[in-house]
Amino acid sequence: MTGIVDVAARAGVSVATVSRALRGLPGVADTTRKAIQQIAAELDYVASPSAAGLPTGRTGAVAVVSPVARGWYFTAVCEGAQDVLTANGYDLLRYELSEMETDRHRVFDTQLLRKRVDALLIASLRLTHDEVTALHAMNRPVMVVGPVVPGSPCVRVDDVDVGRLATGHLVRLGHRAIAYVGGNPDDRLGFPVSPARHAGYLQALESAGIEPDPALTVPSKFRANDGVNAFAELCARNVSPTAVFTVSDEVAMGVMHEARRRGLRVPEDLSVVGVDNHDMSWLFGLTTVAQDVREQGRIAAATLIERLRTGIEHETSVTTMPTSLIVRSSTSRPAGARP
Amino acid sequence: MTGIVDVAARAGVSVATVSRALRGLPGVADTTRKAIQQIAAELDYVASPSAAGLPTGRTGAVAVVSPVARGWYFTAVCEGAQDVLTANGYDLLRYELSEMETDRHRVFDTQLLRKRVDALLIASLRLTHDEVTALHAMNRPVMVVGPVVPGSPCVRVDDVDVGRLATGHLVRLGHRAIAYVGGNPDDRLGFPVSPARHAGYLQALESAGIEPDPALTVPSKFRANDGVNAFAELCARNVSPTAVFTVSDEVAMGVMHEARRRGLRVPEDLSVVGVDNHDMSWLFGLTTVAQDVREQGRIAAATLIERLRTGIEHETSVTTMPTSLIVRSSTSRPAGARP
DNA sequence: CTGAAAGCGCTTACAG
DNA sequence: CTGAAAGCGCTTACAG
Numbered sequence: 001m002t003g004i005v006d007v008a009a010r011a012g013v014s015v016a017t018v019s020r021a022l023r024g025l026p027g028v029a030d031t032t033r034k035a036i037q038q039i040a041a042e043l044d045y046v047a048s049p050s051a052a053g054l055p056t057g058r059t060g061a062v063a064v065v066s067p068v069a070r071g072w073y074f075t076a077v078c079e080g081a082q083d084v085l086t087a088n089g090y091d092l093l094r095y096e097l098s099e100m101e102t103d104r105h106r107v108f109d110t111q112l113l114r115k116r117v118d119a120l121l122i123a124s125l126r127l128t129h130d131e132v133t134a135l136h137a138m139n140r141p142v143m144v145v146g147p148v149v150p151g152s153p154c155v156r157v158d159d160v161d162v163g164r165l166a167t168g169h170l171v172r173l174g175h176r177a178i179a180y181v182g183g184n185p186d187d188r189l190g191f192p193v194s195p196a197r198h199a200g201y202l203q204a205l206e207s208a209g210i211e212p213d214p215a216l217t218v219p220s221k222f223r224a225n226d227g228v229n230a231f232a233e234l235c236a237r238n239v240s241p242t243a244v245f246t247v248s249d250e251v252a253m254g255v256m257h258e259a260r261r262r263g264l265r266v267p268e269d270l271s272v273v274g275v276d277n278h279d280m281s282w283l284f285g286l287t288t289v290a291q292d293v294r295e296q297g298r299i300a301a302a303t304l305i306e307r308l309r310t311g312i313e314h315e316t317s318v319t320t321m322p323t324s325l326i327v328r329s330s331t332s333r334p335a336g337a338r339p
Numbered sequence: 340m341t342g343i344v345d346v347a348a349r350a351g352v353s354v355a356t357v358s359r360a361l362r363g364l365p366g367v368a369d370t371t372r373k374a375i376q377q378i379a380a381e382l383d384y385v386a387s388p389s390a391a392g393l394p395t396g397r398t399g400a401v402a403v404v405s406p407v408a409r410g411w412y413f414t415a416v417c418e419g420a421q422d423v424l425t426a427n428g429y430d431l432l433r434y435e436l437s438e439m440e441t442d443r444h445r446v447f448d449t450q451l452l453r454k455r456v457d458a459l460l461i462a463s464l465r466l467t468h469d470e471v472t473a474l475h476a477m478n479r480p481v482m483v484v485g486p487v488v489p490g491s492p493c494v495r496v497d498d499v500d501v502g503r504l505a506t507g508h509l510v511r512l513g514h515r516a517i518a519y520v521g522g523n524p525d526d527r528l529g530f531p532v533s534p535a536r537h538a539g540y541l542q543a544l545e546s547a548g549i550e551p552d553p554a555l556t557v558p559s560k561f562r563a564n565d566g567v568n569a570f571a572e573l574c575a576r577n578v579s580p581t582a583v584f585t586v587s588d589e590v591a592m593g594v595m596h597e598a599r600r601r602g603l604r605v606p607e608d609l610s611v612v613g614v615d616n617h618d619m620s621w622l623f624g625l626t627t628v629a630q631d632v633r634e635q636g637r638i639a640a641a642t643l644i645e646r647l648r649t650g651i652e653h654e655t656s657v658t659t660m661p662t663s664l665i666v667r668s669s670t671s672r673p674a675g676a677r678p
Numbered sequence: 679c680t681g682a683a684a685g686c687g688c689t690t691a692c693a694g
Numbered sequence: 695c696t697g698a699a700a701g702c703g704c705t706t707a708c709a710g
Binding site: 001044046048049050051053054059061068075078079082086091092093094095096106107109115116224253254257280283 | 340383385387388389390392393398400407414417418421425430431432433434435442445446448454455563592593596618619622
């Protein structure tokens with residue numbers, strides 16, 4: 001591997017000059033800089049981040065931390081972040097946190113603390129108190145995508161509004177028996193997204209003068225098979241909603257699947273609306289409240305880079321991204337309703 | 340940040356002893372080691388990878404390189420790799436290569452060459468000749484998941500067999516007009532997966548004494564909307580297959596969607612079989628040739644770690660993973676066929 | 679079993 | 695505008 005001394009030797013200058021020239025620092029003669037760049041290119045020389053990081057304390061890398069990423073959502077956040085990080089010459093370190101506290105401990109104390117990254121992007125994670133403390137102790141810029149975490153700026157959508165939008169759509173179609181599927185109460189590591197969407201759901205019902213029926217709210221995590229189980233639970237309760245609002249599109253897909261398996265038609269017998277505009281939602285004709293998750297990842301990464309560059313801590317800011325209702329074929333008026 | 344000198348001072352030993360004790364090297368008194376470990380834990384000390392990497396040349400990180408990862412497949416490979424990397428104390432660097440040569444250049448020459456990783460896991464990427472050369476010049480263990488790349492060990496499935504399995508299933512059901520959707524001829528960066536599956540398709544037809552009709556083979560990349568377009572193309576050609584074998588599950592989903600949009604029933608009018616057993620395939624009742632992609636990622640990562648540990652280059656090995664046909668509700672006998 | 683010291687490949691005051 | 699030299703935080707022969 002060619003090192004800085006090789007370049008310096010070939011250029012007939014000191015390593016200090018090479019270092020300055022290649023990093024675009026001022027105080028290098030233009031001709032000198034050109035010559036050095038030329039030679040570095042020929043030699044395929046790139047400074048070793050390990051060596052460069054020792055004196056500066058900078059690593060040139062950013063961590064993206066998320067729960068074990070069996071989901072479209074986290075992949076999308078990552079993709080967005082990767083876009084802007086790569087464009088700015090940063091590397092992306094990927095950390096997945098399991099739900100088991102012991103494994104989380106390993107990542108937090110052993111991997112993350114290793115001064116390996118300049119900044120952290122936390123995706124939709126509810127952290128324990130100790131973890132938040134550890135995070136701040138690392139003294140690196142942190143950005144959260146999804147939930148609001150005390151003390152850290154974040155990018156998110158207004159989840160209460162999301163719930164209102166989705167439920168309002170169903171109400172306007174004429175539905176009154178509307179179920180909510182989402183928010184597992186014993187998911188300690190979940191995040192306050194589902195409760196917020198549920199609150200929006202309740203608000204929309206109230207605005208329409210509909211008395212909410214607690215039996216119509218069923219817990220669920222975020223994946224399709226959670227939706228299957230939730231809808232089965234709904235049936236077991238012997239309630240018959242004409243519409244369901246689910247916490248995510250994947251859950252909505254599961255609900256649709258289970259409903260059809262039980263002989264219900266969507267949307268004739270059951271309207272379903274999800275959240276996300278998942279890459280595959282169009283395949284299901286799913287009506288959904290869309291959010292641009294990739295863009296959230298991009299913005300979070302860009303903000304981190306900006307803070308790294310300027311050193312300025314934009315006081316704990318919350319960036320709220322827009323959402324929009326996309327109506328497809330999974331929702332309609334309830335059976336027998338008059339326009 | 341506490342450094343090794345802090346630990347040494349507190350323990351009343353030299354930094355050399357701390358270094359040896361913490362890394363489990365022999366030649367440290369048991370009581371000394373225990374004491375040092377205790378203190379390191381109290382102080383939350385972990386060696387800086389930058390500093391440790393300088394003298395050793397090791398980084399403790401592995402790169403996972405894949406095409407811009409808008410796909411379930413790459414996410415799954417990553418997840419598998421992350422499992423075993425984290426368990427072994429390695430960090431995972433994620434690199435996405437675009438299809439544009441200039442952007443690829445940036446990743447290859449600027450990011451990857453930066454001696455930032457100890458080993459590379461390449462996921463389903465056809466590399467240009469220059470890129471393969473650059474890869475070998477890096478002189479780091481490389482492992483490929485997916486296609487066979489000359490000079491590098493890989494983990495893969497037998498794609499010819501995959502094609503035979505899927506097509507054989509359709510043949511046995513009584514289909515004779517079977518289409519193949521996959522393999523975009525002008526996808527220069529694609530990989531030889533689709534041609535292999537196509538070859539298996541042709542073999543299965545031949546075994547059954549069916550003359551292949553070139554009009555029944557339609558190019559397609561790997562995503563759902565590619566399947567939509569491909570099926571539309573098939574219809575435009577005025578051919579009427581009773582069954583379609585697609586290069587991936589996502590493509591199969593697109594084909595099913597477009598077929599239904601045109602009034603065809605699946606499987607009554609059209610049988611569809613895909614490849615992967617995508618996380619969502621069950622939602623579509625999709626018959627598929629299953630492969631365990633996460634496991635492939637795990638094996639690739641484990642092999643890399645093994646090679647890093649022992650320094651032994653297992654001569655260019657090809658690990659072929661099993662596949663299996665999963666029959667669901669997207670395939671049946673063709674209309675009018677007798678059992 | 680332990681320590682003193684050189685060295686890994688850079689960056690950054692400090693001189694000139 | 696350029697260079698000599700110290701130093702970043704570790705690891706690793708080499709002595710003892």
